[in-house]
Amino acid sequence: MSSTRGTKEQRVAEILQTARELFSERGYEATSMAEVAARVGVVEGTVYKYFESKRELLLLVLTQWYESLFEGYEQDLEGVRDTHARMRLLIWRHLRTMRDNPDLCRLTFNEFRAEQGYHGSPLQKLNRAYTELLVEALQAGIAAGALRDDLPVTLLRDMIFGGIEHYIWPYLCGHGELEIDSITDQVCSLLWQGIGKADEQNYQRNFEQETRRLSELAERLEQKLGTS
Amino acid sequence: MSSTRGTKEQRVAEILQTARELFSERGYEATSMAEVAARVGVVEGTVYKYFESKRELLLLVLTQWYESLFEGYEQDLEGVRDTHARMRLLIWRHLRTMRDNPDLCRLTFNEFRAEQGYHGSPLQKLNRAYTELLVEALQAGIAAGALRDDLPVTLLRDMIFGGIEHYIWPYLCGHGELEIDSITDQVCSLLWQGIGKADEQNYQRNFEQETRRLSELAERLEQKLGTS
Amino acid sequence: MSSTRGTKEQRVAEILQTARELFSERGYEATSMAEVAARVGVVEGTVYKYFESKRELLLLVLTQWYESLFEGYEQDLEGVRDTHARMRLLIWRHLRTMRDNPDLCRLTFNEFRAEQGYHGSPLQKLNRAYTELLVEALQAGIAAGALRDDLPVTLLRDMIFGGIEHYIWPYLCGHGELEIDSITDQVCSLLWQGIGKADEQNYQRNFEQETRRLSELAERLEQKLGTS
Amino acid sequence: MSSTRGTKEQRVAEILQTARELFSERGYEATSMAEVAARVGVVEGTVYKYFESKRELLLLVLTQWYESLFEGYEQDLEGVRDTHARMRLLIWRHLRTMRDNPDLCRLTFNEFRAEQGYHGSPLQKLNRAYTELLVEALQAGIAAGALRDDLPVTLLRDMIFGGIEHYIWPYLCGHGELEIDSITDQVCSLLWQGIGKADEQNYQRNFEQETRRLSELAERLEQKLGTS
DNA sequence: GATGAATGAGCTTTCATTCAT
DNA sequence: AATGAATGAAAGCTCATTCAT
Numbered sequence: 001m002s003s004t005r006g007t008k009e010q011r012v013a014e015i016l017q018t019a020r021e022l023f024s025e026r027g028y029e030a031t032s033m034a035e036v037a038a039r040v041g042v043v044e045g046t047v048y049k050y051f052e053s054k055r056e057l058l059l060l061v062l063t064q065w066y067e068s069l070f071e072g073y074e075q076d077l078e079g080v081r082d083t084h085a086r087m088r089l090l091i092w093r094h095l096r097t098m099r100d101n102p103d104l105c106r107l108t109f110n111e112f113r114a115e116q117g118y119h120g121s122p123l124q125k126l127n128r129a130y131t132e133l134l135v136e137a138l139q140a141g142i143a144a145g146a147l148r149d150d151l152p153v154t155l156l157r158d159m160i161f162g163g164i165e166h167y168i169w170p171y172l173c174g175h176g177e178l179e180i181d182s183i184t185d186q187v188c189s190l191l192w193q194g195i196g197k198a199d200e201q202n203y204q205r206n207f208e209q210e211t212r213r214l215s216e217l218a219e220r221l222e223q224k225l226g227t228s
Numbered sequence: 229m230s231s232t233r234g235t236k237e238q239r240v241a242e243i244l245q246t247a248r249e250l251f252s253e254r255g256y257e258a259t260s261m262a263e264v265a266a267r268v269g270v271v272e273g274t275v276y277k278y279f280e281s282k283r284e285l286l287l288l289v290l291t292q293w294y295e296s297l298f299e300g301y302e303q304d305l306e307g308v309r310d311t312h313a314r315m316r317l318l319i320w321r322h323l324r325t326m327r328d329n330p331d332l333c334r335l336t337f338n339e340f341r342a343e344q345g346y347h348g349s350p351l352q353k354l355n356r357a358y359t360e361l362l363v364e365a366l367q368a369g370i371a372a373g374a375l376r377d378d379l380p381v382t383l384l385r386d387m388i389f390g391g392i393e394h395y396i397w398p399y400l401c402g403h404g405e406l407e408i409d410s411i412t413d414q415v416c417s418l419l420w421q422g423i424g425k426a427d428e429q430n431y432q433r434n435f436e437q438e439t440r441r442l443s444e445l446a447e448r449l450e451q452k453l454g455t456s
Numbered sequence: 457m458s459s460t461r462g463t464k465e466q467r468v469a470e471i472l473q474t475a476r477e478l479f480s481e482r483g484y485e486a487t488s489m490a491e492v493a494a495r496v497g498v499v500e501g502t503v504y505k506y507f508e509s510k511r512e513l514l515l516l517v518l519t520q521w522y523e524s525l526f527e528g529y530e531q532d533l534e535g536v537r538d539t540h541a542r543m544r545l546l547i548w549r550h551l552r553t554m555r556d557n558p559d560l561c562r563l564t565f566n567e568f569r570a571e572q573g574y575h576g577s578p579l580q581k582l583n584r585a586y587t588e589l590l591v592e593a594l595q596a597g598i599a600a601g602a603l604r605d606d607l608p609v610t611l612l613r614d615m616i617f618g619g620i621e622h623y624i625w626p627y628l629c630g631h632g633e634l635e636i637d638s639i640t641d642q643v644c645s646l647l648w649q650g651i652g653k654a655d656e657q658n659y660q661r662n663f664e665q666e667t668r669r670l671s672e673l674a675e676r677l678e679q680k681l682g683t684s
Numbered sequence: 685m686s687s688t689r690g691t692k693e694q695r696v697a698e699i700l701q702t703a704r705e706l707f708s709e710r711g712y713e714a715t716s717m718a719e720v721a722a723r724v725g726v727v728e729g730t731v732y733k734y735f736e737s738k739r740e741l742l743l744l745v746l747t748q749w750y751e752s753l754f755e756g757y758e759q760d761l762e763g764v765r766d767t768h769a770r771m772r773l774l775i776w777r778h779l780r781t782m783r784d785n786p787d788l789c790r791l792t793f794n795e796f797r798a799e800q801g802y803h804g805s806p807l808q809k810l811n812r813a814y815t816e817l818l819v820e821a822l823q824a825g826i827a828a829g830a831l832r833d834d835l836p837v838t839l840l841r842d843m844i845f846g847g848i849e850h851y852i853w854p855y856l857c858g859h860g861e862l863e864i865d866s867i868t869d870q871v872c873s874l875l876w877q878g879i880g881k882a883d884e885q886n887y888q889r890n891f892e893q894e895t896r897r898l899s900e901l902a903e904r905l906e907q908k909l910g911t912s
Numbered sequence: 913g914a915t916g917a918a919t920g921a922g923c924t925t926t927c928a929t930t931c932a933t
Numbered sequence: 934a935a936t937g938a939a940t941g942a943a944a945g946c947t948c949a950t951t952c953a954t
């Protein structure tokens with residue numbers, strides 16, 4: 001039957017793919033190893049030949065998924081040196097990933113932190129590497145003078161990823177659509193301009209008042225000059 | 229033995245407290261009703277006299293917890309009308325809650341979204357009401373002219389709460405300390421000023437240039453006036 | 457609250473009535489003592505003050521029900537001396553009872569036989585007494601010469617009650633209607649006439665054939681005898 | 685231990701057999717899956733590998749039992765074309781089944797109707813098919829002119845099966861013996877002749893008397909022939 | 913390398929019944 | 934007479950995991 005379906009690598013890939021599907025669809029806890037095996041077309045024992053435990057299977061699914069996230073990043077970022085553009089691209093790509101793989105993203109968000117011994121795990125390293133792309137962009141921006149040099153970079157990173165995670169959660173659960181361009185715009189706008197209106201107004205008001213005052217002064221002076 | 233330990237309300241409170249502890253310590257799935265009952269000192273059947281199911285028990289634990297979050301908010305916010313100060317206070321209180329109850333916060337974050345039928349549940353309503361405090365502060369700020377009137381309010385809300393959630397996750401898992409004042413400052417600073425350095429400089433540069441120009445003009449004029 | 461609702465007899469009647477309803481609606485197994493108590497408005501312990509066990513409660517419900525079946529029988533049967541009419545009336549009354557109390561009848565049929573120690577119980581006595589009415593009618597019919605005197609009376613009784621039970625079971629489960637007059641007619645017709653058709657013809661034909669065959673045989677034999 | 689006791693089919697058969705025994709002995713509700721498993725010599729989980737639920741196990745036990753009822757019917761009925769003989773055979777076989785398997789019959793009668801979703805279940809189909817054998821015999825009898833053509837066939841079917849069920853219930857519960865030939869005679873006699881004593885009996889008496897007389901004659905003649 | 917039967921501990925939930933107050 | 938809190942045993946069912954073949 002399925003005993004001749006291919007090499008060891010193929011079998012592993014097959015199981016991983018199936019596990020990815022089932023975990024994504026129903027969640028980790030709600031999926032049993034028996035279901036995974038049945039969907040692959042093998043018996044439970046076979047799955048355990050390739051994976052030590054259910055938890056390891058999940059870990060490898062998530063690892064594989066994280067690794068796929070990096071594909072194409074290099075090319076996409078190539079040549080985008082401008083700080084703003086680079087951040088925009090990273091945020092947009094992140095949103096696109098979520099729009100295209102809502103189930104996997106939900107799985108990741110749900111199981112990632114629950115992960116026993118998450119702190120320091122290979123999975124965490126991958127996550128770090130992923131978010132580090134944004135951190136690097138930020139640091140480059142600081143170095144280039146485009147960003148404030150006192151930016152709390154990791155906090156900023158978490159506000160971006162955490163904010164997006166919260167914001168699109170309803171979509172990941174099947175509600176509504178995801179307009180990734182619009183969201184990218186809004187996030188960037190928030191970050192770039194901040195939320196306040198005061199400073200600008202102050203600058204502007206000060207600027208205008210002073211200008212007006214000086215202009216009036218100048219006028220008066222010029223009149224005096226003219227009359228004298 | 230424990231048969232005469234108190235009134236119905238006390239028993240309910242006792243079970244809730246115990247469940248809160250166990251769920252917080254080991255998580256929902258990893259806690260069994262038998263453990264809860266044993267810790268209270270009763271048999272499982274007794275717990276089911278007061279709570280319909282394990283899920284309901286979790287729900288009530290979380291509900292009670294959410295309700296406690298609102299305590300003192302009114303007083304604290306009283307008199308804090310300034311937009312900036314109000315937001316700062318909300319963020320600071322949120323962080324303080326997490327610093328003081330890391331286990332419960334971790335439980336909440338872990339189980340909240342997994343909650344079946346979360347969409348529209350009473351728990352979600354409480355969460356909404358909680359985050360709505362910040363939304364209202366933002367809207368008041370917009371109305372008062374202290375904030376940009378094109379702010380994407382819900383996105384902003386999610387960036388604040390989601391950002392904090394991500395940022396302090398290690399602490400919730402037992403790593404490090406939480407300097408809530410410092411974090412509050414950083415979050416507020418990010419929001420108020422944005423991350424860019426460009427615009428301000430522009431305003432400032434323009435302002436200073438113009439001022440300088442006019443000042444010079446004035447000076448020159450006054451000199452002329454003085455000399456004449 | 458309900459502590460002052462009445463005398464002991466009232467309380468007993470109340471509980472019996474409630475149990476009758478619940479057992480009828482959902483069945484014995486599917487009804488819990490807690491439900492009975494709740495519906496009455498008392499606590500479980502109170503029910504046990506009046507009834508030793510759940511089984512006893514069922515027994516008393518069924519007993520009460522059986523006793524009610526006899527009400528009016530005397531009057532109804534009064535003056536109906538004709539065998540056929542009497543049987544007809546008994547069957548019709550039985551069907552009417554089922555049409556009017558399908559739930560209770562279903563309960564009875566379901567729980568009656570399962571009854572532990574049914575054999576010889578007071579309940580069985582009541583059932584006996586009930587079906588005995590028909591037996592007596594049959595015996596009276598035999599005595600009067602209206603019925604065959606070699607009738608297997610108990611078998612006949614069981615064919616009537618058992619047949620009706622089977623036949624109307626779908627109705628007791630909520631399917632269709634019960635046309636008791638028509639059914640009564642059919643049952644009586646079957647019993648009175650038997651199932652055979654043209655009995656006379658058959659018998660006659662058989663009789664004649666057999667007679668003829670034997671006669672021929674006899675003739676031939678006699679011829680042989682005669683010739684030898 | 686028992687891990688190597690045989691093939692899947694054997695294991696299934698083993699469990700079915702055990703369940704059949706236990707269900708028959710103590711009833712469905714009173715039997716636990718743990719008991720079934722223990723009697724087979726495996727753990728509960730093993731039973732659930734082969735059967736989805738306790739209910740399914742019961743269903744399969746009953747199904748298998750029903751199917752066995754059909755075995756041999758074809759052969760037995762072969763060549764028995766006469767209406768009376770055919771009905772007699774069906775009734776007799778039914779009684780023999782009950783005499784030989786009282787426990788299973790009791791189980792069937794007890795659990796059959798309680799069966800949730802009985803209406804339309806595969807089990808009901810089997811029951812239908814079983815009782816249909818009698819219905820067909822009746823209809824054939826009608827077609828052949830041996831039975832009244834206005835017979836209420838299903839009612840008749842139910843009076844036969846329901847009557848027998850009631851009549852032999854004490855035996856199924858362990859009381860007394862079952863004289864199946866005698867009962868068959870009585871049932872057939874009731875059906876054929878009805879309960880009345882009118883003209884038919886005369887025909888019969890005449891028929892039987894005459895037949896007996898002729899038979900005796902025939903015998904005597906044959907003896908004579910033999911001696912000659 | 914794959915099978916697949918078997919494990920065994922654990923889970924949530926139910927309920928008739930008891931008894932001190 | 935009534936309360937109502939507590940019991941305790943058992944039930945059906947699930948599942949990750951193992952191991953002889």
